[in-house]
Every structure is written in structure tokens, then in C-alpha cells.
Amino acid sequence: MNLDQLEAFVHVAELSSFTRAAAILDRPQPALSRLVRQLEVDLRQNLLRRNGRGVVLTEAGKVLLEHSKGILRQVDAAQHALKNLQGTLDGDFKIGLAPSVARFATVSLVRSFHAQFPQAKITVSEGLSSYLGEWLAMGRIDAAILYDTGETPLVDKRPLFSEEMFLISRAGADVPSAIPLKALPRYPLIIPGRQHTIRTLVEMCAAERGIQLQIALEIDAVPPILDLIDEGYGHAVLPLNAILADPRQRRFRCTRIAEPGILGRMAIGTSNQHPLSRLATRAVAMLESEIIPLYEARQKHIDAYLG
Structure with a gap:
């Protein structure tokens, strides 16, 4: 099993098509087919099931897909971390927000991120707190602002506000x-x-x-x-x-x-299984400093609504 195989598998699985994956990766379709087939041989598992409209994941494929995305993301983070040793912070920071936070904070957080890290990219995902905890554990996101309802395995949380x-x-x-x-x-x-x-x-x-x-x-x-x-x-x-x-x-x-x-106690969560890149560490610190003033400003609107 190697990174080329995993990259080919992830693209084919997410796009449900060898043809579309080949176009995105700019690689010949037969080459992708060979990579995925060799991965199946190496793992002794059928990962994809072909049908007239493309491909669908088998149960084994569903399990591998989640792990593969985390592996590729960690490799990408390692590459960016090495580049960041040279000075400029770049790369991709992925943040998950609970819906109640996303409604009032997304625009301001993205604006602050681009001001502080102009050569980096931010990806914002909105999801239920239960899903955000799972995404953190799998390495799909770097950090999340989520409801804290108790201990979440593999996730470290620091309280923000209630x-x-x-x-x-x-x-x-x-x-x-x-x-x-x-x-x-x-x-x-x-x-x-x-x-x-x-x-x-x-x-x-x-x-x-x-x-x-x-x-x-x-x-x-x-x-x-x-x-x-x-x-x-x-x-x-x-x-x-x-x-x-x-x-x-x-x-x-x-x-x-x-x-x-x-x-509802809100916390910022990070995975204790996937080390943060230098960019992610700086971005998480930015989030913690920015979110409280945004929440306090929102509280003024709430007080006006109640008044």
C-alpha cells in the first residue's frame, strides 16, 4: 500500500467514477484502475463495486476511505510543516463549526484568517457537534468549535463560552x-x-x-x-x-x-492523535482570541431582542 494508491482510491471513491477521478488528477484512467486494483490485491479486500453508473464503496472501502483521507491529510500537513520551517506559513487549515457558532462567526473568522495568513487556505465545515468530534478523531479537520457534553474520546477540549x-x-x-x-x-x-x-x-x-x-x-x-x-x-x-x-x-x-x-457549553476541540501543524497551531490561537469578542457582540443583539 502506498500514497499513490491511496490518492487514486480516495478520488475514485469520492467521485464515484474512474473517469471523473482521472480528469481531476490529470492521469490516464487505466493507470488509476491499476493503482486501485493493486491496492485491493495488497489488502486482500474488494474496496469498490462497479455498476453501470460508476462505482460504489463496499463495507471495506468505506472503512478504508475514512482512514485514507486522514493519512493523506497528515502527509500534506507534514509537507507544509517542513516548508513552514523556511518562514512563510502556508497550507490548508480546516475548521469545523457547530451551526449556532457558524451563523454569527464564519465571515469574521475567515476575514481574520486571511489577514493573518495571506498565503494559507481555510476550509470551514458546519456540522453537528457529534459529527465534529468524529471528524477531529479521524483527522478530517484540525480544530472545531463545538458543544461540550462531556468527554469525547481522542479529542482535547478547552472551554470558550456558554x-x-x-x-x-x-x-x-x-x-x-x-x-x-x-x-x-x-x-x-x-x-x-x-x-x-x-x-x-x-x-x-x-x-x-x-x-x-x-x-x-x-x-x-x-x-x-x-x-x-x-x-x-x-x-x-x-x-x-x-x-x-x-x-x-x-x-x-x-x-x-x-x-x-x-x-450549552462551547469549547474548542483538537485531536490528541493528530499533531497540529505550525499553521494550525497559530490559527487555533487566533480562533480563541477572536471568538469571544464575536460572541460578546452577539450577546448585545440577544439582549436587544429580549428587551
């Missing part, structure tokens, strides 16, 4: 300005699926106090949750960043949850 969760209802709903957590079961909830960190946070807080929530609907994306709230199908527990990003700029009834409140 997001307060509110009960979100349609405008004009007969709901108090504040409720104790024990009153939450009175309100039918439109809530994300179990892989979503907000669901985990809400259920953990409720379970610690023996509270049984009333789940009306499970909807994974925030925009349709807001649509359903607006039409009176139920309530949701969300950070106010979620409704501030509403493209329709609707007003909602926001109720503070107390005794105790529900806080």
Missing part, C-alpha cells in the same frame, strides 16, 4: 417570561433527533431531575423547527442565536428557563 437555552414559542403565546425547569413538561416540544447535541443537553438536564419531557415532533433542522413553532405546532428549546439567524426575521416569544437554567 450559550443559554430558552423556551421558544410563537409570538403572542400565553407563556410566562420565565419558567422553572420542572415546568418544561407542560409544553409540547419540537426537538432535534438524538444525535443532535441540543437534544442531548435538554434531556440530560431533565433526566438529572427526574423530569419527563413531552416530545411533540422530532425535526433535525432549525429553520423548519421555527416554521412549525410559528404555525403553533409546539415549542422548542434553543439558543437565541438560532432565532436571530431566522431568514424571515420573525418575532418569537422567548422564555427564560431557570432553577436551573440549561447552558
Whole structure:
């Protein structure tokens, strides 16, 4: 198994086609076929299954694809690290952001990155915190700003700030300005699926106090949750960043949850299995210094919304 084989396999697998991979890599298709076939022979596994429309991954191929992308990325990082010893920082920094952070921070973080590292490239991926932790562990991203719901294997986390969760209802709903957590079961909830960190946070807080929530609907994306709230199908527990990003700029009834409140603790995470390049180390430091002022500025909008 060598890097040429892995590169050919990754491109073919992600593009589902030898023809498209050959065009991207600017290599003859027969050469790519030989590389992938030799990889299958070396590993004694069928990695791809050919069909009339291209290729699909076998179970073995799916496993190898995730590892191969991490291997190629680490090789690329090593090459850039050696180049960086000569002075200029270049390369590709990959950052993952939880959706609530991506909504208010992406543009400013990209702007700051390009100002500080003009010869480097930044790639921003938005994903659920559970996925971001997996991507870090596999080496697909260098760092992530994600919800911290406890220990995540293979990931080191440092706390950044906390997001307060509110009960979100349609405008004009007969709901108090504040409720104790024990009153939450009175309100039918439109809530994300179990892989979503907000669901985990809400259920953990409720379970610690023996509270049984009333789940009306499970909807994974925030925009349709807001649509359903607006039409009176139920309530949701969300950070106010979620409704501030509403493209329709609707007003909602926001109720503070107390005794105790529900806080989503945000952290910056890095893999403890994949060493950071010099660029990534500097970029992570930049993120930590930039994100707090951005969050504090966002809080002023939240206070104005509540006021």
C-alpha cells in the first residue's frame, strides 16, 4: 500500500467514477484502475463495486476511505510543516463549526484568517457537534468549535463560552417570561433527533431531575423547527442565536428557563492523535482570541431582542 494508491482510491471513491477521478488528477484512467486494483490485491479486500453508473464503496472501502483521507491529510500537513520551517506559513487549515457558532462567526473568522495568513487556505465545515468530534478523531479537520457534553474520546477540549437555552414559542403565546425547569413538561416540544447535541443537553438536564419531557415532533433542522413553532405546532428549546439567524426575521416569544437554567457549553476541540501543524497551531490561537469578542457582540443583539 502506498500514497499513490491511496490518492487514486480516495478520488475514485469520492467521485464515484474512474473517469471523473482521472480528469481531476490529470492521469490516464487505466493507470488509476491499476493503482486501485493493486491496492485491493495488497489488502486482500474488494474496496469498490462497479455498476453501470460508476462505482460504489463496499463495507471495506468505506472503512478504508475514512482512514485514507486522514493519512493523506497528515502527509500534506507534514509537507507544509517542513516548508513552514523556511518562514512563510502556508497550507490548508480546516475548521469545523457547530451551526449556532457558524451563523454569527464564519465571515469574521475567515476575514481574520486571511489577514493573518495571506498565503494559507481555510476550509470551514458546519456540522453537528457529534459529527465534529468524529471528524477531529479521524483527522478530517484540525480544530472545531463545538458543544461540550462531556468527554469525547481522542479529542482535547478547552472551554470558550456558554450559550443559554430558552423556551421558544410563537409570538403572542400565553407563556410566562420565565419558567422553572420542572415546568418544561407542560409544553409540547419540537426537538432535534438524538444525535443532535441540543437534544442531548435538554434531556440530560431533565433526566438529572427526574423530569419527563413531552416530545411533540422530532425535526433535525432549525429553520423548519421555527416554521412549525410559528404555525403553533409546539415549542422548542434553543439558543437565541438560532432565532436571530431566522431568514424571515420573525418575532418569537422567548422564555427564560431557570432553577436551573440549561447552558450549552462551547469549547474548542483538537485531536490528541493528530499533531497540529505550525499553521494550525497559530490559527487555533487566533480562533480563541477572536471568538469571544464575536460572541460578546452577539450577546448585545440577544439582549436587544429580549428587551
